[in-house]
Structures are given as C-alpha cells and as structure tokens.
Amino acid sequence: MRLTNKTILLLVLGLLPLTLLAQHQLMFFQTDWGNELPMDEFLAKVKSDGYDGIEVWMPGSDEARATLKEGLEKYQLKVIFLHGTNRGLPFEEALKSYEAGLKEIVSWKPVKVNNHTGNDFWTSEQNLAFIKVADAYSKESGIPIIHETHRGRFSYTLPAAVAMLEQFPDLKYTLDISHWMVVHERLISKNDPNLQKIMPAVHHIHARVGFAEGPQINNPAAPEWENAVKVHLDIWEEIIRNSNDEIFTITTEFGPPPYLPTIPFTNKPIADQWEANVYIMKAIQARFAHD
Template identity: 70%
Template sequence: MPKNYALLVLILLLVGSTSLFAQQKILFFQTDWGNELPMDEFLAKVKADGYDGVEVWMPGSQEAKSQLKQGLKKYGLKVIFLHGTNNGLPYNESLKAYQPGLQEILKWNPVKVNSHTGSDFWTLEQNFAFLEVGEKMAAKAGIPLVHETHRARFSYSLPMTLEMLEKFPGLKLTLDISHWMVVHERLIGGDDPFLQKILPAVQHIHSRVGFAEGPQINNPEAPEWAKAVEVHLEIWEKIIRSSKDEVFTITTEFGPPPYLPTVPFTNEPIADQWAANLYIMKAIKARLQ
C-alpha cells in the first residue's frame, strides 16, 4: 500500500463531496406577501434583484391568474404555490375543500406546492388525512408537496411534527423555524436533538428570522439581532449541505406589518420588508460560497 494512500483517499473523498455540492442548484423565491405593486412591476422587480421565482397563493380571479402566467413567462421566473387547509371550516368540509384547490395548482406544474396543512385543534388522525390525500394527488402529478412548519397547523411545534413524522415517514417539510422559536420561546440551535430528527425531511426553507418572543425580528441587519441571524443561518446551511436534492429551494419570507413592527399611532413600518428579504438572500449565498 502506498505510504500516503490514506491521505489520498481522504482528499478524493473531500473533492468528491465538494463537487457534489457544487452541482447542487439553489433557487431563491421571493414572497408576494404584502406586495402592492401591479403584477408586472412586482415580477420585474423580483427578476431584477436576482430571484429565480416567486412563491404565491393562487390568484382569485381569472384576470389575475392570466397576469401571473404571462408575467412568469415574460421574465423567465419559476413559481411555488402556497395552498392551505381552511381551518375555519368543520373538519369534513375542510378536507373536501382542500382537494380541488390543490388539483388546480398542480395543473400549473409549479416547482413545488407549499401547504399550510391541518389545524392545531384537530387530532393527529384528522391531520394525517390531509397528508394522505395531498401526497396521493401530488405524487400522481409528479410535483413535490411540502408542508410548512407553522403556528395553528399540525406542525405548530417540534414535538407534534416529530409525532407526525413517525406516523407518516414520507413527510416532506418546509422549515419555517421562526414559528418554533416563538412557540418554544427560545432560539432553537442546530444541534437540538429534536430538530436533528426533523432536518432530513426538509425540502424547502422559508428564511425568516424569529426570536423567543416573536416570529420576525424587525431588521436582520441590526447588530442586536446578530445571534438570532447566525442561529438561523447555521440551521439553513446544515440543511442545504446535507440535502441530496439536486435543486434546493428557499423563499425569503420576511413579512409586512403586523409581522413587521410599526411606529405607534402612525402605523409606519420601522424597516423595509423587501430590503430584509434581499439581505437574507445575499447572506445565505455568502454562507454557501
């Protein structure tokens, strides 16, 4: 055996893993949450700022749907659709209503469908029914259906999400960990043993930064939030570098007021939502270089 054989093998393994990661494509999506621009202006701005696509709810009117479809084609942008359980309806009605909306979305052939699934007021079995129905429809269409970790949904907490993952091993998640930061009232670190069990199921990220008392810090550039931003970046990097997906998707999702704090009486936002999302996209890109 050559003297430096072990060292050579190690180098080849490292080069191989670096090469594999280099082949992975990261797509960034901008949210239309809070957008007040006409669709064409919004999509033009998204494209100009370096995003690959948008994440949106299905528009309510045929005219708005047409504007979205034309704009996506005009600017060469991809789309992830949001979908959700109407937990304002009785359970059986909500389950029935979930299906036609998802069917319409799947016909658009989006990159993914991000679902706000179930309710924290329903049983594990009731929420499980939505996963079964949704997965069957999405698998038939060949489009990933990912379920967002979100307050008021089945995934409102880490323990409940773990319980569902044990019952539904094929569960695919959108990690918006900002919700869990406030639900569990602490900055959950990347080495958390419960979180470690969740991370392999994550196929999409909502990159909003939360903290122990809220789901959104006011400005990710402010030095007082450096620790919170670092904790989130560490988790997101770990997910992306561990992912076996050839294409990994991230939506920057700092939201408008009231998620974005405002000045009392004037209701003026104290920071810029678009700037926050652009900043966090650049921070993630820098982290992955």
C-alpha cells in the first residue's frame, strides 16, 4: 500500500501516529465486550496495551455517555460504535429505531459505525432497507457505516453476503469470518471464490478466530490451533494489503464466556480473553513488521 500525499501530510502534522508507517497503516481497537472494569480503568488498560481506540455500543444513559466521552478525550483514544437492527421488533418499528439510533451515533463523529444489520428471517428487500438508510447517513455525515458478517443477520452465510453485495454494489463490510467458519463447518481459505468476491468490499475486520465447530477457539496461542490462526491471518493480510483505505481498522474481538469456553460447574474461563485479544493484535502486526 503506497502512502498518499494526504497521509504524508497528516503524518508530518502529527495527526497520525508514526507507528502507522511500520504497521502498514493499521489502527487497532479493543472490544469492551465482557468488560467489567470501570470505564476509566478499562480505557487506561486499552491505552497501555497499545490500542488506538475502542469499539463499543452507544451507552444507554446520559451519565455513561458523558463518562465515555471524557475518557476518550483523557486517554486520546478513538471510537468505533456498534449499532444494529433490533430483531425483537417488527420490521417497520425496527427500521425507525435503527435510523434514530444511527442519527445519534453519527453526531459523535466516530471513526466508523459497525452494524449488526437486518435479520436472517427477513426478506432481502427488508434487509436492504437498513443498508440504504445506513448509506444515506454515511454519505451525509462522511462517516463510514459498514455491515458486519454475522450469524442471525442478512450476512449470516457467505453466499448471502455475496448476493447482497451484487444487489447493492456500494455495500461495505466488516469481516468477522469466524461466524462463517462455523456456519459452513469448515475453515474457509483466502482462495475461496465467494470470499474473493467479498474481500474488496471489506473496510474493517473483527479479529476473532473461529473453527468448524464454533465461532471462537479457546486460546490462539495454543499449538493445536496453529492452522486455524494461520488461515485467518492469511485472509486478513490479503484484505489489508489489497485495500485502498489509507488507514485500515481492526478490532480484536475474542469474547467472554460463553464464547470463551469454561470449566464445567464453575463457569471459570479456561483462558484469558484480554490476553487472547492482545496476542492476535501482535500476530497481525508481525505480518507487517518488515514492510
């Protein structure tokens, strides 16, 4: 990926971290999924471990929103907001709720908005309505609003995601391929013809490693998962290297129990979620260390 004049100017002005040069212009975000720390402690830990920001759902209360905003400013962290379709509502109500939430989110000027979009039980036309609303807000605000490949949503299978992309060519994806690994019960390689169709439309990655029988391996450092980790890293690297995005964003998204397996009768996790996320961030960085 070549540095554009705009990127060089931003680096000179100090508006982009210099580490982006060595990291192929990667920007890493930590998930708050499963976080039980107070927000200030959580953000301090995120910063100390080398992340550029966090990916979170919009807090429900004014107090929590104020705390989040203050913390982001204090630690100079960026934010990607999660947003989604409420599948518990009828279609028309869900669409209205989705638009109202999106309007609030874009007012924060996040780096991106990552959507859990639509419903796997709805028609393609109904799901497309959400995509069109997101596209309109994205064009108006200038903020990338993208759609995560996710079970239970319109993109619950790889063929379904391809079909929607063919129907709406401007569609932008967050690739969380761990979902498709379990849905299709196999490790999908980077050379898969359908995946090749999706890859140019990917503008954000959720870095979690799945396998044929589940959406999350227990520990990416364990040798028994070496092949699964490599398959995911190969896919992510190819997407990033071929992307035209000046800065490519990645959220490390190994989750807490029950995504993270536990010891029976105790509900005690058999691995450390935070360590898994830092491990996968460093594994991605290593792919670009000699650029």
